Amino acid sequence: MTSVSYSTNRILFQRAAVAMTVIGLIIMVAVILSKNDGMLVYSLDDPYIHLSLAENLLRGHYGINLGETASPSSSILYPFVLALGLGAQLGTYAPLIINIVAMCAAIWLLAGRLFDATASETDHTQSPLRFLTLLTLMFTFSAVALPLTGMEHSLHVLASVMVIVGLADMASQKQAPNWMLIAGIILCPLLRFEGLALSGAALLMIALYGYWTRAILTGGVIVAFIAVYIAAMTSLGLPPLPSSVMVKSSASAAAADSNMTSMVQSIIDNLARAFTHRQAMFVAGFSAVLLLGAVLQSTRAMWPVAIAAALAGAAHIVAGRWGWFGRYEVYVLAFQITAILIVFRPMLTAPNVIRIAPVILIAIGILTAKPYISVTKNTPAAAHWVYGQQFQMHRFATEYFPKAVAVNDLGWVSYDNDTYVLDLWGLGSEQVRKLRAEVGHQPEWITELTREHGVVYAMVYDQWYFGNLPPEWCRIGTLSTPATDLEFIGDVSIYLVDESHGSDLRDALNQFAPTVPQNVTVTVHDCVS
Incomplete structure (x- = not known):
């Protein structure tokens, strides 16, 4: 009976989390509509590049101008997803609807792991403090602001959290990788190229757990998708990586041009920039904390989660970008926060800690969420700027x-x-x-x-x-x-x-x-x- 009650309260908490997300987004959309003569406008101009490519995909052309090929999208998959939305006559609402669904799914997974990390079998009431913890951590996911950028980042957050939660299920239940883990691993690099780091780390963990066949097959699917993309771009006379990646990432451009000297220098420069950015400090710190938490446990059950999250965080520090309306690194913090809830659950639910666990998590959330609180506050103004x-x-x-x-x-x-x-x-x-x-x-x-x-x-x-x-x-x-x-x-x-x-x-x-x-x-x- 206790187990059923725990499960019921957990689901209620997850539903409340999704409701909070939807309400926040409805309020934000209403404010944006009121400021822009009733028109939905995203907080960045970038999603309209994806929409422009998507509308031409429906015409059988890959590029911005008909008759001229180009690869302006930072994502392999996202323009095709938007094309489906445009084909369904959703118009400029397509990015919003897709991103709301993705963010709600990510928050559902976060809320489930937060409940597990702050509740015990004997104390699992719906406490106000736990909801305050949820609200704080939702800002770390940029749950309200990120969907309104209109970009693929909300989908990337969801895929990344799916990987971490899937690894936890595999390790804790000692079962073969489930559909969520496999889907997340495949989707991460197809949504954003930096997703290769988390997918690679997850595949390594799956292989080390003895599921070599599944790891190889899943990796093969990713390689096949990327190979098809590269072959298609090459046949169109385009570089293997999107123009947006080549323009914004000197390391990626050097790698595509096989210029090792330039690539090494770009990585060194990127590291130097990273360690002047406050969010990079948190990513580095969380990576270290996750590894320490795994080592301190009496069993090695959560090692796959900790190692995968730490390795992917380190990879973003080496080659990733930061900032620009809080969208580049948010996926890292989202899956690292989820990993912390999973790895440290035994410690957070200990009898002498369970009462203060939400306070600890609120402190972590406030520290990491500060830039995204500012982004959320500025989203209506940014959308109004794009409109103007x-x-x-x-x-x-x-x-x-x-x-x-x-x-x-x-x-x-x-x-x-x-x-x-x-x-x-x-x-x-x-x-x-x-x-x-x-x-x-x-x-x-x-x-x-x-x-x-x-x-x-x-x-x-x-x-x-x-x-x-x-x-x-x-x-x-x-x-x-x-x-x-x-x-x-x-x-x-x-x-x-x-x-x-x-x-x-x-x-x-x-x-x-x-x-x-x-x-x-x-x-x-x-x-x-």
């Missing part, structure tokens, strides 16, 4: 002046837009990525490419070019958004590239200017070079 800047650029490019355009912030401008968009940053153009990697931004090749693609005008951030824009370009307009504490770029400069369209572009800007939101201004210039 990138969405207005999209409106101008599709409704007022649908001509070939050059940009350096690919996303909304390219989504739901069949007119050619030249990405001067290189995510949506392999030509540009190579040129930037070789010589940086230079007026000569920018002029050549804009002429080749018939670009009429450009909407760019001057700060990104250090004076290297073509001198013949005429700055004919400025899109200004109010100053903010968020790490977003301010004004967008609108340049006339093709002089024959000067009068038409100026007229379009004059028509567009009165239609922008109240806190956004469009200034039209005679010509500023």
Whole structure:
């Protein structure tokens, strides 16, 4: 009877956790809708790159512009998942719905392990302190803010937690790897390339537990998927890794180019940057704590969980990225927090500790969740910024002046837009990525490419070019958004590239200017070079 009661309370706690997540997301979505004229806008412009690729996948094309292949997505699988959402007529709500489902599933798993770590067979009431602990740890998962980035990170968090929980089930129940563990291992690298570290560590643990056949077969599935992806990209004339990974990760770019010297230097530089980031300190500390916790146990039952979580954390420190709205490292902290709840359960549920266990976990949660609390608070403002800047650029490019355009912030401008968009940053153009990697931004090749693609005008951030824009370009307009504490770029400069369209572009800007939101201004210039 006691066992049934414990199980019932555990499920009730998990349901409450999911309800808290959904309520938080509903409130956040309502705030965003109210600030953006009833329109759902994500807190980053990046998801619209994925949506742009997804809409072309439905047309049988891999790229941003029809007729030009490109690999702008940071994920192998996510654009295909979004394509299913677009095919189901979900539109821009597709990323939100997918990410809400993923985050709720991840929180369900977290809540179950939190209940186990703070309850005993004789004391498993639904205490307010346990709910406060849950709320704190939910911020470590960035449970409300992360789905509203519209990116694949919520799915990656879920897959990572599935791996840790699956390893725990395998080790504690002394049973073969279950479907959740196998699915999580396969999904991690298909959602984010850094997921290879956790999947590799988990496969090693499965093999060491004697399930060599399953480890080899599961690893073979991952290799097959990645091999098919690389073969497909190569056949399209694209690099083996996505352009976004190559542009944002010098180590990945060096590895793809087989430049060992550059790769080693990039790893050294990445390590140096990591240890100036507060979240890297927590990841390193949690890795050490997990290994210590496994050693201190009287049995080796949770060694697979501790070792896999520690190894994957160390790998992210070596080659991973940090920050940018708290999305790059959140999956590491999510699976490490879950691993701590599992590995330290015997200690947390000890008779002399059980009462203070939630307090210990709340302290850990507050320390690690601080950046994500700030991100959650700033999410409506970030979404409003995207609405005021990138969405207005999209409106101008599709409704007022649908001509070939050059940009350096690919996303909304390219989504739901069949007119050619030249990405001067290189995510949506392999030509540009190579040129930037070789010589940086230079007026000569920018002029050549804009002429080749018939670009009429450009909407760019001057700060990104250090004076290297073509001198013949005429700055004919400025899109200004109010100053903010968020790490977003301010004004967008609108340049006339093709002089024959000067009068038409100026007229379009004059028509567009009165239609922008109240806190956004469009200034039209005679010509500023």
